[in-house]
Structure formats: C-alpha cells, structure tokens
Amino acid sequence: xxxxxxxxxxxxxxxxxxFLEKIVAAILLVGVAYSCIQLGIHVVSxxxxxxxxxxxxxxxxxxxxVIVIEFIRMLIKHSMNTIVEVLIFAIARGLVVGHExxxxxxIRIVCIAILLAxxxxxxxxxDFEEEM
Numbered sequence: 001x002x003x004x005x006x007x008x009x010x011x012x013x014x015x016x017x018x019f020l021e022k023i024v025a026a027i028l029l030v031g032v033a034y035s036c037i038q039l040g041i042h043v044v045s046x047x048x049x050x051x052x053x054x055x056x057x058x059x060x061x062x063x064x065x066v067i068v069i070e071f072i073r074m075l076i077k078h079s080m081n082t083i084v085e086v087l088i089f090a091i092a093r094g095l096v097v098g099h100e101x102x103x104x105x106x107i108r109i110v111c112i113a114i115l116l117a118x119x120x121x122x123x124x125x126x127d128f129e130e131e132m
Contacts, residue, residue, distance in 0.1 A: 025075040032068045039065065056097060063093040084119050088112055 003011070039061045047054055067089050074082040091108050094100070100108075 021075045025072045028068055028072050028075075032065050032072070035061065035065050035068070060093075060097050063089070063097060067093060080123055081119070084115050088115050091115075 039058065042061065043058060049057065067086065070082070070086045070089050074086050091111050095105065095108050095112075098104075
C-alpha cells in the first residue's frame with residue numbers, strides 16, 4: 001500500500017532533526033580535530049608564556065576538546081548517560097582550570113556529586129543503553 005503525501009511528509013519531518021544533529025556533529029568533529037592538531041603543535045612549540053600559564057592554556061584547550069567530543073557523543077547517542085557525562089565534564093573543567101572563590105568550587109563539587117548520585121541511583125538500566 002502506498003503512503004500518502006501527508007504520511008511521507010510526516011516521516012520526513014520525523015527524520016530531519018536526527019539528520020541535522022548528525023550534520024552539526026560532523027561540523028563539530030572537524031572543529032575538534034583541528035583543535036587537537038593545534039593542541040599538539042602548541043605542546044611541542046616553545047612559547048614565551050610562563051610555565052603556569054603554559055600548562056593552564058594546554059589544560060583549557062584539552063578540556064574544551066573533551067567537552068566537544070562528549071557533546072558530539074550526546075548528539076549521536078541519545079541516552080541519559082551521555083547527557084550526564086557532558087555535564088560532569090563541563091563542571092569539572094571549571095574546577096580544574098577555573099580560579100574561583102572557595103564557595104563556587106564547593107558548589108561545583110556538590111553538583112558533580114549530585115550528578116553522580118543521580119546516575120547511580122535514579123537511572124534505569126535502559127538509560128545506559130544508547131539509542132541509534
């Protein structure tokens with residue numbers, strides 16, 4: 001039995017967001033690959049930065065690349081686990097490279113603990129499965 005125009009349009013509209021997510025993920029993947037190459041060049045090059053600034057610059061670039069990689073995974077694999085992992089990495093980046101007040105650091109640590117507790121106690125087994 002042939003599908004009507006409305007059914008075909010409905011199927012197209014349902015598939016379009018997934019297709020657009022994959023395009024965005026591909027664009028981000030190209031950007032993060034370029035960032036990783038730049039990070040490698042930066043690591044082996046001699047700079048005029050002080051050692052602390054040099055290490056901080058490398059950490060910021062590396063954490064940004066990891067967060068984008070996790071974000072790409074989140075776009076491709078639709079699961080609660082990948083969403084929580086992206087949030088944990090984003091919060092952890094601020095802990096490692098941020099120079100914040102002790103209260104803000106404590107809030108970030110509590111947020112990570114809450115996310116980990118939610119992941120352990122509130123997720124079902126199917127939340128760890130990846131939708132394709």
